[in-house]
Amino acid sequence: MIAELKPYPAYKDSGVEWLGEVPEHWEVRKLRQVLRAVTGRNRPELPLLSVVREKGVILRDVSSKDENHNFIPDDLTNYKVVQQDQFAINKMKAWQGSYGVSKFDGIVSPAYFVFSIDGVDSYYFHMAIRSKAYVPYFTRASDGVRIGQWDLSLPRMREVPLSVPPLPEQTAIARYLDYTDRRIQRYIRAKQKLITLLQEQKQAIIHQAVTGQIDVRTGQPYPAYKDSGVEWLGEVPEHWGVRKLRRCVTVSGGMTPSMEVRRFWDGPIPWVTPKDMKRAVISDSSVRVTDSAIQETPLRLIEPPAVLIVVRGMILARRVPIASTTAPVTINQDMKALRTVEGTKAAFLACLLDSAQEAFMPLIDEAGHGTRRLPMERWREIVIAIPPEEEQATIVEHLDNRTAAIDTTISRTQRQIDLLSEYRTRLISDVVTGKLDVREVAARLPEVDPLETEADSGEPLGTDVESNLDELGTEVKEAVT
Numbered sequence: 001m002i003a004e005l006k007p008y009p010a011y012k013d014s015g016v017e018w019l020g021e022v023p024e025h026w027e028v029r030k031l032r033q034v035l036r037a038v039t040g041r042n043r044p045e046l047p048l049l050s051v052v053r054e055k056g057v058i059l060r061d062v063s064s065k066d067e068n069h070n071f072i073p074d075d076l077t078n079y080k081v082v083q084q085d086q087f088a089i090n091k092m093k094a095w096q097g098s099y100g101v102s103k104f105d106g107i108v109s110p111a112y113f114v115f116s117i118d119g120v121d122s123y124y125f126h127m128a129i130r131s132k133a134y135v136p137y138f139t140r141a142s143d144g145v146r147i148g149q150w151d152l153s154l155p156r157m158r159e160v161p162l163s164v165p166p167l168p169e170q171t172a173i174a175r176y177l178d179y180t181d182r183r184i185q186r187y188i189r190a191k192q193k194l195i196t197l198l199q200e201q202k203q204a205i206i207h208q209a210v211t212g213q214i215d216v217r218t219g220q221p222y223p224a225y226k227d228s229g230v231e232w233l234g235e236v237p238e239h240w241g242v243r244k245l246r247r248c249v250t251v252s253g254g255m256t257p258s259m260e261v262r263r264f265w266d267g268p269i270p271w272v273t274p275k276d277m278k279r280a281v282i283s284d285s286s287v288r289v290t291d292s293a294i295q296e297t298p299l300r301l302i303e304p305p306a307v308l309i310v311v312r313g314m315i316l317a318r319r320v321p322i323a324s325t326t327a328p329v330t331i332n333q334d335m336k337a338l339r340t341v342e343g344t345k346a347a348f349l350a351c352l353l354d355s356a357q358e359a360f361m362p363l364i365d366e367a368g369h370g371t372r373r374l375p376m377e378r379w380r381e382i383v384i385a386i387p388p389e390e391e392q393a394t395i396v397e398h399l400d401n402r403t404a405a406i407d408t409t410i411s412r413t414q415r416q417i418d419l420l421s422e423y424r425t426r427l428i429s430d431v432v433t434g435k436l437d438v439r440e441v442a443a444r445l446p447e448v449d450p451l452e453t454e455a456d457s458g459e460p461l462g463t464d465v466e467s468n469l470d471e472l473g474t475e476v477k478e479a480v481t
Contacts, residue, residue, distance in 0.1 A: 005436040016161045019133070023434040026165045032158035034125070035115035040081035048072070049082055049106035051090040056100020056130060057082065057108075079107035080114050085122040087129075089113040091152040095139040101126035113154065120162075121170040127177050128162065128432035132425055137161075163433055172442040173431055179445050184424050191417050195410055202406045203355070209395050210352040212237040212385060216398035228385055232358040236385040246380040248349065249307070249338040254331035255299050264293030269301065270329045274310045277321035282308060282329065289330060299330045305346035307338040307353065309379075316372035320360040324350035336376065348392035351399060352384055 011021035014028050022028065048060040082088045082102045090098035091113055101122045108114065117125050128134065137160045142150035165173065208214045211233060215222045225235040228242050236242065267290025270276075276285040294301045302308075304325040312334040315321060324346050331337055340346045353360075363378040387395070430436045 004441055005431075005438060008434060008437045011434075014161075014163065018136075019161065019163060019433060021434075022163050023165065023437075026163055026434055028161050029164050030158065031160045031162060034118060034120050034162060034164075035087060035158070036118055038081075038086065038114050038116050040083075040114075041079065041110075042077050043081045043107055044076035044079065046081065047104065047106045048076075048079075049088070049102065049104060049108050051088050051093075051098050051100065051108060051112060053093065053096050053098045056126065057088050057102040057104065059104060059106065076107060078110050080110055080112060082106055082108055082114050083116075085117065087115045087117055087125070089115075089152065089157075091154075092150065094152040094157070095135075095142040095150045097130060097135045097138070099138070100130055113152070119167075120164060121167065121174050123174040123178065124170040124432070125162075127174065127181075127428055131429040131432050133429045133433050134160065134162075165434070169439060172439050175445060176438040176442040177428060177431060179442075180427070181424065184420060188417050188420060191413050195413050198406050198410050198413075202403050202410075205402050205406075206351050206399055207355040209399055210348065210355050212240055212387070216395050228383065230359075230383045232356065233383070233385055237387065240385045240387045242383060242385050244380070245353075245382045245384055247341075248344045248384070248386065249340055251376065251380070252300060252302070252337045252339070254333050254335045254337075255297070256333040264290045264297065267291060267293065269294070270327070271299075271332065272308060272329050272335065273332045274313045274315050274321060274334050277308065277310055277315075277323055277335075282323045282325055285329070294330070301328050301330060302337045302339075303328050305340070307340070307346050307350045309336050309338060309353070309374075310334060311336050311374045311376065311379075312367065312371065314371055316364050316374060319357050320353075320364075320374060322350055322354045343389055344386055345389060345392045345396065347396045348386075349384075351396070352386075356382065356384070 008023040010024040012024045014020060014022040016028060019028070050058050050060045052058060083105050084102055087101050088099065088108055089112060090109075091111060101117070138152065138157065139150075141156035141160065142152045164170070209216050212222060212225075214220070215237075222237040224238040226238045228234060228236045230242075233242075265287060267288050269289050269291065270282070270285040271287045271289050272282055272285045273287070276282060289299065293299050302325065304327060306325045308323050308325060308329075308331060310316065310321045338346075338349070340349055359382050360374065360379060363382075364372050364374050367373045386392070427436075431438055
């Protein structure tokens with residue numbers, strides 16, 4: 001289906017440098033010709049909506065503390081009304097793509113912009129304006145000195161150009177993108193579910209080993225157990241030591257980012273933050289500092305082996321990220337580094353603490369605005385069971401061997417997801433800017449996608465999800481293998 005797409009037969013100069021040539025029969029309009037501001041209010045009974053980068057306009061879950069990081073006033077009469085098929089913008093985060101066409105009637109913050117859409121199919125507009133071709137324009141139309149809180153300039157936003165095909169063609173494009181996007185997203189969801197199952201399998205293997213449920217040397221339970229006196233641990237092997245975490249480690253903290261530190265960015269030393277704690281072993285991060293930063297700022301080098309733990313942030317709503325290090329790193333203010341004392345191996349402790357989520361989660365406090373904190377004076381008192389050092393090494397080696405194949409499969413699956421997501425982004429951009437002609441393909445699409453109907457019913461798909469990629473063309477199949 002995708003392989004059949006070709007360029008349009010004739011093009012013209014759009015007059016816009018970044019857009020280049022567009023199909024000869026398309027128009028280029030300014031957003032001021034398409035959008036009309038609306039300011040309806042006084043409908044507090046309508047559901048609350050959020051405008052986010054990932055999906056655009058979504059229903060806000062007011063019952064979940066995890067999803068409501070912003071204050072909600074008691075009086076919502078001043079909140080702006082958004083009707084279905086209207087365009088809403090989070091003006092402080094428009095630079096990152098936090099805008100979209102709503103599928104719902106609801107209300108949003110008075111600080112947001114709301115527009116009706118004239119002369120353009122709402123779904124076509126939604127897919128086009130959220131594509132990688134247009135988001136940079138909203139960045140250039142935003143001002144501010146505080147990163148992450150730039151304010152969108154409405155006059156400059158109104159001058160953003162939009163490539164507009166004839167209305168019947170907009171409908172065809174919308175139909176094609178909706179059909180294709182649903183199939184791609186379904187494939188991605190299946191792969192994400194596989195990753196979740198693999199992670200659960202890995203955690204079960206680790207938990208059995210580090211809590212002594214199984215003797216990894218024999219594959220059987222230990223011959224004798226004793227009561228640990230701790231609910232989350234239960235019984236532990238009789239020869240294991242039971243002690244508080246503070247007796248096993250020394251703790252050091254990280255540093256708040258500042259201009260002083262930023263002078264030393266782009267060096268060889270990873271500066272680890274909570275968002276980097278996605279792997280069991282940390283040796284890299286998105287930000288790195290120079291050796292001079294260690295000498296000239298309060299940043300401290302953490303030599304391996306060490307265990308890193310997140311003690312503050314929204315991420316604590318789900319779990320407490322814990323990882324070991326294999327290379328020297330520094331950490332930010334939301335984290336602590338644990339150096340193990342003699343008799344405790346860092347790699348074993350990282351596995352053990354990661355399995356102790358049941359003990360950690362009740363210790364977390366709300367810190368305001370959705371942020372949570374794990375006070376050190378509490379988690380240092382967690383009771384853990386430690387086997388002899390030689391046995392720790394055996395357990396770690398066993399787990400490395402048992403989980404290596406799982407980690408490889410997870411990495412390969414995540415790479416498939418990433419590649420297909422990149423392909424989706426490029427495909428949408430090429431279609432809404434006229435680089436690819438979808439009219440003939442769209443005309444042949446079924447009125448109802450039988451796969452979508454089957455998926456919506458909650459029943460398993462009739463064929464393996466991955467086989468559905470056959471209709472997405474060779475280019476996608478190469479991207480995900």
